[in-house]
Amino acid sequence: AQSVTQLGSHVSVSEGALVLLRCNYSSSVPPYLFWYVQYPNQGLQLLLKYTSAATLVKGINGFEAEFKKSETSFHLTKPSAHMSDAAEYFCAVSGKMKTSYDKVIFGPGTSLSVIP
Amino acid sequence: DSGVTQTPKHLITATGQRVTLRCSPRSGDLSVYWYQQSLDQGLQFLIQYYNGEERAKGNILERFSAQQFPDLHSELNLSSLELGDSALYFCASSVEWGLDTGELFFGEGSRLTVL
Numbered sequence: 491a492q493s494v495t496q497l498g499s500h501v502s503v504s505e506g507a508l509v510l511l512r513c514n515y516s517s518s519v520p521p522y523l524f525w526y527v528q529y530p531n532q533g534l535q536l537l538l539k540y541t542s543a544a545t546l547v548k549g550i551n552g553f554e555a556e557f558k559k560s561e562t563s564f565h566l567t568k569p570s571a572h573m574s575d576a577a578e579y580f581c582a583v584s585g586k587m588k589t590s591y592d593k594v595i596f597g598p599g600t601s602l603s604v605i606p
Numbered sequence: 607d608s609g610v611t612q613t614p615k616h617l618i619t620a621t622g623q624r625v626t627l628r629c630s631p632r633s634g635d636l637s638v639y640w641y642q643q644s645l646d647q648g649l650q651f652l653i654q655y656y657n658g659e660e661r662a663k664g665n666i667l668e669r670f671s672a673q674q675f676p677d678l679h680s681e682l683n684l685s686s687l688e689l690g691d692s693a694l695y696f697c698a699s700s701v702e703w704g705l706d707t708g709e710l711f712f713g714e715g716s717r718l719t720v721l
Contacts, residue, residue: 533712
């Protein structure tokens with residue numbers, strides 16, 4: 491079975507400060523990991539993904555995430571927060587199973603607020 | 607624009623009624639996924655179809671059903687609606703059921719309000 495936890499349902503940072511959103515996963519097979527962002531009144535869009543290539547993954551809008559197998563983590567970071575980063579962020583996991591078809595499991599989400 | 611189209615964008619109905627939500631995936635995408643997003647449950651996977659066949663089932667209630675048609679569009683049918691069914695329903699599509707790329711393309715959602 492697969493699952494995703496995100497520590498902190500709400501994170502506030504000052505504009506220009508480091509953004510760190512935490513994600514831990516559980517998977518019985520080698521995982522694919524993703525971060526999606528949801529802006530108000532919009533659908534989710536992909537920020538970045540890990541698919542067993544480089545462990546440090548760079549995404550759009552200056553975000554990056556590092557896959558750490560030993561810690562079963564895939565935390566999202568951005569060196570300097572911008573007002574436009576205020577949104578809901580979802581970590582997700584998927585992976586090929588032996589006996590069932592793939593599906594993407596989303597974490598509960600972290601709402602990021604950026605304070606001017 | 608993700609290329610995934612969902613209709614209607616907003617829907618208000620009464621308890622006990624039935625509604626149909628429609629999704630057109632991105633051109634070329636064979637897989638369609640339905641998710642329910644509510645404040646208390648977060649983003650919940652409902653069901654996945656690939657090229658017309660059901661591939662995976664999540665937390666979908668028996669009152670809900672879905673199908674994918676030969677032209678690959680999908681419909682989610684919600685019946686005997688309850689207040690708790692009020693939520694944002696997302697459709698997403700991807701190229702392959704195997705999710706080798708892993709990327710889902712989401713529509714903007716259908717907001718259902720049950721009064």
